[in-house]
Amino acid sequence: xxxxxxxxxxxxxxxxxxxxxxxxxxxxxxxxxxxxxxxxxxxxxxxxxxxxxxxxxxxxxxxxxxxxxxxxxxxxxxxx
Numbered sequence: 349x350x351x352x353x354x355x356x357x358x359x360x361x362x363x364x365x366x367x368x369x370x371x372x373x374x375x376x377x378x379x380x381x382x383x384x385x386x387x388x389x390x391x392x393x394x395x396x397x398x399x400x401x402x403x404x405x406x407x408x409x410x411x412x413x414x415x416x417x418x419x420x421x422x423x424x425x426x427x428x
Contacts, residue, residue, distance in 0.1 A: 356403055360396035367392035398422070 373384045402421055410418075 357400050358396040360393045360400070363396040364389045364393035395422075 368385050368389045371385075371388060373381050373388075375381050375384075399422060402418060
């Protein structure tokens, strides 16, 4: 597949690891730090997977309206 028609895909594991690696969570309780890091990892992983599923178009050729619609969908994602 040529670059013109290739789709953007995020490696969810690498993305999630990068997110937790970039965050400094401070607490005196080791369990609290672990829970927060795990929540952050899972959220980042899930968001990357959701993006990969939503990314049905090539960003190089996407028009402004479609791009804005995609961003609205990503912003509408709720973490429970």
